Amino acid sequence: MSTQTILVVEDDQETRNLVARYLRDNSFNVGMAANGREMDRYISQNRVDLIVLDLMLPGEDGLSLCRRLRVDSTTPIIILTAKGDDVDRILGLEMGADDYLPKPFNPRELLARINAVLRRQLGGSAGPAAKTSARLTFEGWIIDFRMRELRDPEGAQVPLTSAEFDLLQSFCERHGRILSRDTLLNMTRGRTGGAFGRSIDVLVSRLRGKLDRTEGTSMIKTVRTGGYIFTPRVDEA
Numbered sequence: 273m274s275t276q277t278i279l280v281v282e283d284d285q286e287t288r289n290l291v292a293r294y295l296r297d298n299s300f301n302v303g304m305a306a307n308g309r310e311m312d313r314y315i316s317q318n319r320v321d322l323i324v325l326d327l328m329l330p331g332e333d334g335l336s337l338c339r340r341l342r343v344d345s346t347t348p349i350i351i352l353t354a355k356g357d358d359v360d361r362i363l364g365l366e367m368g369a370d371d372y373l374p375k376p377f378n379p380r381e382l383l384a385r386i387n388a389v390l391r392r393q394l395g396g397s398a399g400p401a402a403k404t405s406a407r408l409t410f411e412g413w414i415i416d417f418r419m420r421e422l423r424d425p426e427g428a429q430v431p432l433t434s435a436e437f438d439l440l441q442s443f444c445e446r447h448g449r450i451l452s453r454d455t456l457l458n459m460t461r462g463r464t465g466g467a468f469g470r471s472i473d474v475l476v477s478r479l480r481g482k483l484d485r486t487e488g489t490s491m492i493k494t495v496r497t498g499g500y501i502f503t504p505r506v507d508e509a
Contacts, residue, residue: 276321276390277301281311281337282352283329291324294379295386308332321393322386325369326352327360335363342368346431348389352377365474370435372471392434393420407509408444411491413483414509415444422482430482435460439475440483443492443502452499476500 278295282288283306292302303318305311307329314320323341327334338349350371351364361372370389373382406418412425420437422430432440438460442451451459453472460475476492484490493501 275299275301277303277319278322278324278386279303279305279311279314279318279320280324281305281308281329281334282324282326283307284326287326291379291382294383298383300386306330308337311337320347322348322350322390324350324352324382324386327364328354335360335367338364338367338369342433346433348393348434350382350385350389361471362474365471366478368433368478370433389434392438408506409509410444410447410504410506415440416509417441432479432482435475436479436482439472439479443500444506447502447504447506450495450497450499450501452497456500 278300280288280291280295280302282291282304285306288304288306292304295302303314303320305314308331311323325334325338329337334351338351341347341349348370349368350373351361351369353360353364353372353374361374364372370392371385373385407414407416409415414423415421416423420432420434422432422437422440424430439456442456442459456472460472480490480492483492491502491504493503495501
């Protein structure tokens, strides 16, 4: 398999160089950009497997860039946020980011998160249902675990980020069961104590926006005790 390419979008040169050097030492190709304009130029000329995106950028900020990228791309995005700034974390996830990391951070933790997101993107988090059936269907929708694709009842592909796909997979594999936020965090992000619980609410909201076609109804019901339940019947496709 070819070496994967990480694009680091960070205006602080010292941080940018530190991250790039560490990732190269761990066998990644690394591109660097100091702002949105440089990011656009790099993406237009190179294949990018994941973007590490700082939110505090000169000119067009990271939130705007994340929103713009998600219009036509599912390339995984890990956002870098100011320590303790929960609002920016929530907004970043709402814009379509797959994960976040508060500054200052340990490069080893960033590497671990990059590897986790890339494993999800390649289907490395396939669960029990994926082992028995490569495809499941619910209310005319089809989820394909091998291709990591979702198709609507008309057959059109619905783009999902890696985090959104993992969340839907978890729901399909455990349809009809109440799943707590902590359970969903463990299944979709592989992290426990330091996880940001609000991120599941944001992911559910994003997923509802792609699944729900009738106003006032949702396949994913909120449970008052602090969890969610996926209500459709799920069968092998």
